[in-house]
Amino acid sequence: MIKAFKRKYIHEATGDVLTFSEQISWKVQGIIRNWYFVIVWSTVTFIWWIQPTWFTDTHAYIKWMNVASWLAVTVELVIGIAMIGQTKRDAQIIRAIYKILPEIQQALEYIRKLEEREIKMIEELND
Numbered sequence: 242m243i244k245a246f247k248r249k250y251i252h253e254a255t256g257d258v259l260t261f262s263e264q265i266s267w268k269v270q271g272i273i274r275n276w277y278f279v280i281v282w283s284t285v286t287f288i289w290w291i292q293p294t295w296f297t298d299t300h301a302y303i304k305w306m307n308v309a310s311w312l313a314v315t316v317e318l319v320i321g322i323a324m325i326g327q328t329k330r331d332a333q334i335i336r337a338i339y340k341i342l343p344e345i346q347q348a349l350e351y352i353r354k355l356e357e358r359e360i361k362m363i364e365e366l367n368d
Contacts, residue, residue: 248261250264266326
């Protein structure tokens with residue numbers, strides 16, 4: 242098997258271990274989710290629309306719309322790969338928190354009781 246698939250990738254911001262496909266997804270998102278890509282893509286699109294001679298051929302217009310549709314679907318798929326992986330990791334963390342929640346609630350209740358006793362003792366000393 243290819244070493245790239247076995248290698249562990251660490252997300253720079255979260256420290257999460259990523260799969261190979263998630264690593265690729267985040268890299269692609271880094272390219273397409275910035276203002277340079279938006280400006281270049283929009284500029285090319287607007288130039289294409291402004292040039293009336295480019296639209297005399299119906300096939301050219303259809304090809305451009307197919308490219309735009311393909312890009313939209315591809316971007317959503319790439320984003321989905323990363324988001325599904327992140328959602329799974331978030332769910333694991335939430336489950337771990339819920340698992341220890343009763344212990345935390347018991348500890349808080351114990352602290353509240355100690356504080357109540359302490360307040361009573363202070364009130365008795367002040368009387």
